[in-house]
Amino acid sequence: xxxxxxxxxxxxxxxxxxxxxxxxxxxxxxxxxxxxxxxxxxxxxxxxxxxxxxxxxxxxxxxxxxxxxxxxxxxxxxxxxxxxxxxxxxxxxxxxxxxxxxxxxxxxxxxxxxxxxxxxxxxxxxxxxxxxxxxxxxxxxxxxxxxxxxxxxxxxxxxxxxxxxxxxxxxxxxxxxxxxxxxxxxxxxxxxxxxxxxxxxxxxxxxxxxxxxxxxxxxxxxxxxxxxxxxxxxxxxxxxxxxxxxxxxxxxxxxxxxxxxxxxxxxxxxxxxxxxxxxxxxxxxxxxxxxxxxxxxxxxxxxxxxxxxxxxxxxxxxxxxxxxxxxxxxxxxxxxxxxxxxxxxxxx
Numbered sequence: 037x038x039x040x041x042x043x044x045x046x047x048x049x050x051x052x053x054x055x056x057x058x059x060x061x062x063x064x065x066x067x068x069x070x071x072x073x074x075x076x077x078x079x080x081x082x083x084x085x086x087x088x089x090x091x092x093x094x095x096x097x098x099x100x101x102x103x104x105x106x107x108x109x110x111x112x113x114x115x116x117x118x119x120x121x122x123x124x125x126x127x128x129x130x131x132x133x134x135x136x137x138x139x140x141x142x143x144x145x146x147x148x149x150x151x152x153x154x155x156x157x158x159x160x161x162x163x164x165x166x167x168x169x170x171x172x173x174x175x176x177x178x179x180x181x182x183x184x185x186x187x188x189x190x191x192x193x194x195x196x197x198x199x200x201x202x203x204x205x206x207x208x209x210x211x212x213x214x215x216x217x218x219x220x221x222x223x224x225x226x227x228x229x230x231x232x233x234x235x236x237x238x239x240x241x242x243x244x245x246x247x248x249x250x251x252x253x254x255x256x257x258x259x260x261x262x263x264x265x266x267x268x269x270x271x272x273x274x275x276x277x278x279x280x281x282x283x284x285x286x287x288x289x290x291x292x293x294x295x296x297x298x299x300x301x302x303x304x305x306x307x308x309x310x311x312x313x314x315x316x317x318x319x320x321x322x323x324x325x326x327x328x329x330x331x332x333x334x335x336x337x338x339x340x341x342x343x344x345x346x347x348x349x350x351x352x353x354x355x356x357x358x359x360x361x362x363x364x365x366x367x368x369x370x371x372x373x374x375x376x377x378x379x380x381x382x383x384x
Contacts, residue, residue: 042060042074042078044062044064044065044067045067045069045074045077045316045317045318046062046065046067046191046281046285046315046316046317046318047062047064047065047067047277047278047281047318048277048278049062049063049064049065049278050062051069051074054068058070059071060074064278064281065278065281065282065285067314067315067316069316073316077317093135093137093138093260093262094132094134094135094138095132096112096113096262097110097111097112097113097132097262097265098110098111098112098113098115098129098131098132099129099130099131099132099272100127100128100129100130101127101128101130102120102122102123102125102126102127103125103128104120104123104125105120105122105123105125105240106240107120107121107122107123107127107240107271108130108271108272108274109121109127109269109270109271109272110137110183110265110269110270110271110272111265111268111269111270112262112265112266114266115265115266115267115268115269119178121178121180121182121269121329121331122240122241122331122338123331123333123338124178124331124333137272137273138260139185139260139322139323139324140259140260140321140322140323141257141258141259141260141321141323141324142183142257142258142259142260142261142264142323142324142325143252143253143254143256143257143258143323143324143325143326143345143346144256144258144264144326145181145268145326145345145346146256146326146345146346146347147326147328147343147344147345147346147347147348149179149181149328151348152179152328152343152345152348153176153179155343155348155350156171156176156179156330156341156343156350157171159350159352160354166354166355167334167355170332170334170354170355175330175332176330178330178331179328179329179330180269180328180329180330181267181268181269181326181327181328181345182268182269182270182271182326182327182328182329183264183265183268183269183270183271183324183325183326183327184236184238184241184246184270184271184324184325184326184327184329185236185237185238185270185271185272185273185322185323185324186234186235186236186237186246186322186323186324186325187234187235187236187237187273187277187280187284187320187321187322187323188232188233188234188235188254188320188321188323189230189232189233189235189277189281189284189288189318189319189320189321190229190230190231190232190233190318190319191229191230191233191284191285191288191315191317191318191319192227192228192229192315192316192317192318193227193228193229193230193288193289193291193292193313193314193315193316194226194227194228194313194314194315194316195224195225195226195227195228195292195293195295195296195311195312195313196224196225196310196311196312196313197222197223197224197225197296197297197300197308197310197311198221198222198223198308198309198310198311199222199223199300199306199307199308199309199311200219200220200221200222200306200307200309201219201220201221201222201300201302201303201305201306202217202218202219202220202303202304202305202306202307203217203218203220203302203303203304204216204217204218204304204305205218220303222300222303222306224296224299224300226295226296227316228291228292228295228296230287230288230291230292232254233284233287233288233291234246234250234252234325235280235283235284236275236280237271237273237274237275237276237277237280237322238271238273238274238275239274239275240274241271241329241340241342242340243283245340245342245351245352246327246342248342248351249327249342249343249344249347249349249350249351250344250349251347252325252344252346252347253346253347256346257323260323260324264324268326270324273322277320277322281318284315284318285315288313288315288318289313289314289315292313293311293313296311296313325345325346326344326345326346327342327343327344327345328342328343328345329341329342329343330342332355334355335355337355339352339353339354339355340352340353
């Protein structure tokens, strides 16, 4: 294969040969590879098994489109979508999906809708200034069991770490106090493997919200089957793996940094001279993860609530009812005024 045809092992963008460095560079994710590294990686790729059959997925998956916000909703051919999970507008059937959108793995729902609603109500109980209809039955009916598209990545991280470690020892002899300082060159060169770093592939859902309901237990991952979609909906990813790679790369490098730094022990202090963590190869899986999801439109702003459909962990930002807050402030001010007045009368 000619060098110009190679794609980046991390994000699949085209690699470009640099005459200055004599390496293949990715202009998208800023990765660099020697020709020897690329040939070795491509030999491994060619030995991997072929892609699974997608005909069943293509034949039995309906795609619905929201003309209001642009969301695309997947469901099996026995389930009818009537409204958009995101903006609550009506949706229309728009066709089938290609096999490119078939996930390889899925984690099925373990948390029922009743349990999700109960958790949401309990979450709301300590929030006094939310709008009354935020937890109304009409709003709770819009809570949707949604399989969110996720990219999970296994990354090879090359670590190069150089630091100065100091061991300081003090003791007293007679009337003198002695301090001994020894310095050591600390070096770590390692290849670190990170498994299962997730990043959601849906642009309409906040990335931070999805990260807040992590982790998912990958021990429950099963081969994808259309039966998991029965009674639930799923998103069609609109953020590809090349676009999520910067998020994956940041988390992989941070994991590598934690591993290396945690291995440096036994010193009084450590001064890092230089360190680098480079992702050399990323193996991807496209999977579906279960989320109970609900949005609430308040004063033109969309508020999102999500609950992990496997573990029950929830997250969200509730809207603030300014009228309730205003009345509370007035009432609190009156109470303070009365207390001060009575206290003043007592001391006259």
